[in-house]
Amino acid sequence: MTDSSIVKTKYWHLLDDGRVQCDLCPRECKLHEGQQGLCFVRANQNNEIVLTTYGRSSGFCIDPIEKKPLNHFLPGTPVFSFGTAGCNLACKFCQNWDISKSREMDTLADAASPEMIAKTAAEYNCKSVAFTYNDPVIFHEYAIDVAKACREKDIKTVAVTAGYISPEPRVEFFQWMDAANVDLKAFTERFYHKITGAHLEPILDTLKYIKHETDCWLETTTLLIPGENDSEKEITQMCEWVVENLGPDMPMHFSAFHPDFKMMDYPATPSSTLTMARDIAMKSGVRYAYVGNVHNRDADSTWCHQCGELLIERDWYELGKWNLDSKGCCSNCGTEVAGVFESQPGNWGAKRLPVRMSSS
Numbered sequence: 464m465t466d467s468s469i470v471k472t473k474y475w476h477l478l479d480d481g482r483v484q485c486d487l488c489p490r491e492c493k494l495h496e497g498q499q500g501l502c503f504v505r506a507n508q509n510n511e512i513v514l515t516t517y518g519r520s521s522g523f524c525i526d527p528i529e530k531k532p533l534n535h536f537l538p539g540t541p542v543f544s545f546g547t548a549g550c551n552l553a554c555k556f557c558q559n560w561d562i563s564k565s566r567e568m569d570t571l572a573d574a575a576s577p578e579m580i581a582k583t584a585a586e587y588n589c590k591s592v593a594f595t596y597n598d599p600v601i602f603h604e605y606a607i608d609v610a611k612a613c614r615e616k617d618i619k620t621v622a623v624t625a626g627y628i629s630p631e632p633r634v635e636f637f638q639w640m641d642a643a644n645v646d647l648k649a650f651t652e653r654f655y656h657k658i659t660g661a662h663l664e665p666i667l668d669t670l671k672y673i674k675h676e677t678d679c680w681l682e683t684t685t686l687l688i689p690g691e692n693d694s695e696k697e698i699t700q701m702c703e704w705v706v707e708n709l710g711p712d713m714p715m716h717f718s719a720f721h722p723d724f725k726m727m728d729y730p731a732t733p734s735s736t737l738t739m740a741r742d743i744a745m746k747s748g749v750r751y752a753y754v755g756n757v758h759n760r761d762a763d764s765t766w767c768h769q770c771g772e773l774l775i776e777r778d779w780y781e782l783g784k785w786n787l788d789s790k791g792c793c794s795n796c797g798t799e800v801a802g803v804f805e806s807q808p809g810n811w812g813a814k815r816l817p818v819r820m821s822s823s
Contacts (some may be wrong), residue, residue: 468519468574470604472505474632475512483507487603488551488627489665497568502601507515507588517605520545520573521596523583525816528809531593531623532716532755534765535802536642536680538775539782539809541583542621543818545573546596547605553660554648554818555725556688579815581612581704582608585817590809591619593642600628602638612638622679626669627661637673642680642803644716645670649685649692650701658691667708680803681709684716684755686739687732698740703746710770711748712801717741720757738762751801769798780813 474486482493485500494507504516512813518717523545528537531544532819533815542560548558575583584592592613598605605813610620619641626645628636636645648659653664673681686692686737717740737754744752750768758779761790765775772795776783789806 468517470517472512485512497545502551516547523818529780537590540590541811542591542593543589544595547602556721573820577608577612581616585616596726605739637677640679644682647683651688682714686718688720698743702744706748711750714751716753747755770796
């Protein structure tokens with residue numbers, strides 16, 4: 464690792480006992496000199512919190528925007544995606560655990576400045592850059608600098624996040640994000656405490672903040688795990704809360720779990736559970752509900768909530784019929800569709816293109 468990958472941060476304060484408390488997220492890690500936080504990438508060096516992975520990535524790849532997943536943000540366009548190492552949650556089901564739980568700097572094989580990322584994304588005609596694979600909250604400074612560089616080139620930025628961030632850094636972070644998919648992992652404190660090592664209320668606060676205090680486009684994803692967060696009662700409570708607090712136009716994604724990391728003894732989610740969740744969402748007033756990690760054209764497509772017209776046909780990550788007019792309204796009845804749309808969809812499709820940046 465080079466010294467340039469270590470940068471000072473500002474969300475911390477000294478404690479009376481000589482430790483330093485990190486104030487980036489609700490975990491509030493209290494660290495002695497040389498200790499790292501649970502996230503692995505923020506540490507106490509010389510009595511201040513530093514980010515140790517600035518400019519270092521676990522890899523870069525161009526994905527379809529629908530893979531984030533975002534269905535109402537520049538459909539069909541390519542997104543330049545990357546992550547770093549570490550995470551500030553401890554999800555037992557993590558499906559990117561080799562990255563998010565990595566304690567090896569060898570994981571960070573690629574080095575890139577914010578300006579280099581923006582330049583490369585532009586060269587590949589990407590409409591946006593996504594912070595994904597692990598949570599961008601923990602590389603707060605790097606993500607914001609990348610977003611600033613992208614904005615200069617008219618490239619949008621996307622945060623794929625669990626939303627576990629404290630109020631003050633949350634304001635700075637989301638003012639630079641154009642879209643976010645927040646993992647609403649469950650709707651009980653029991654699940655968050657037992658399965659993720661975090662708490663539910665800060666996530667709900669983040670969702671309300673993004674929706675009502677920023678211009679950042681918002682969608683949520685819930686990975687349904689058999690026996691843990693897939694009951695009709697819990698899903699109903701979640702969807703009713705979303706409609707009441709975030710409005711009926713915020714898209715919800717329900718994804719299938721497959722055994723991974725520390726939950727290998729759990730069964731995969733049956734497709735019927737995803738269908739049930741989507742039905743509950745629609746009955747609760749959610750206008751746009753989708754399923755993920757399974758093949759279901761109807762449940763992946765966008766339909767007009769007013770007249771029932773097929774608006775955006777999706778077959779996995781391939782787009783088919785497009786029935787939005789140039790203003791993002793239903794071409795049949797004129798009802799406005801919530802989202803960020805261009806006059807025509809992109810044609811990136813399901814392609815996945817790894818990109819290797821120069822190492823240093």
